[in-house]
Amino acid sequence: xxxQITAAIDAFREKLYKRSFLPLSKQQAVSAVDTPxxxxxxxxxxxxxxxxxxxxxxxxxxxxxxxxxxxxxxDIPHDLDIVGEWVGYRSGVSKAEPxxxxxxxxxxxxxxxxxxxxxxxxxxHGGAL
Numbered sequence: 001x002x003x004q005i006t007a008a009i010d011a012f013r014e015k016l017y018k019r020s021f022l023p024l025s026k027q028q029a030v031s032a033v034d035t036p037x038x039x040x041x042x043x044x045x046x047x048x049x050x051x052x053x054x055x056x057x058x059x060x061x062x063x064x065x066x067x068x069x070x071x072x073x074x075d076i077p078h079d080l081d082i083v084g085e086w087v088g089y090r091s092g093v094s095k096a097e098p099x100x101x102x103x104x105x106x107x108x109x110x111x112x113x114x115x116x117x118x119x120x121x122x123x124x125h126g127g128a129l
């Protein structure tokens with residue numbers, strides 16, 4: 001192998017191994033902090049209690065299965081509340097405008113007033129973080 005490439009790889013490894021790594025649980029704790037939105041976006045946080053979720057749970061599972069090829073394996077949690085966010089464009093504010101200090105129901109009402117089309121996007125996120 002080219003000596004310059006070997007030296008570059010060695011230097012990279014030395015920097016990499018000197019880093020202190022955080023346990024995954026600590027990384028998750030940092031990323032799980034709910035920070036207020038700012039700028040031209042409405043965020044209305046919502047929780048759907050597990051006791052009222054049979055239809056919603058089935059819809060989410062069906063959507064996830066519909067995106068796969070049938071070979072996926074996953075456990076379906078039961079008796080868990082579903083938490084999420086309604087997110088939409090917030091008109092008439094600058095990029096630095098802080099999130100208003102109003103309840104999530106009021107944020108949802110404001111979001112719906114700014115809706116420009118009937119399109120809804122389901123964004124499912126998760127994974128290591």
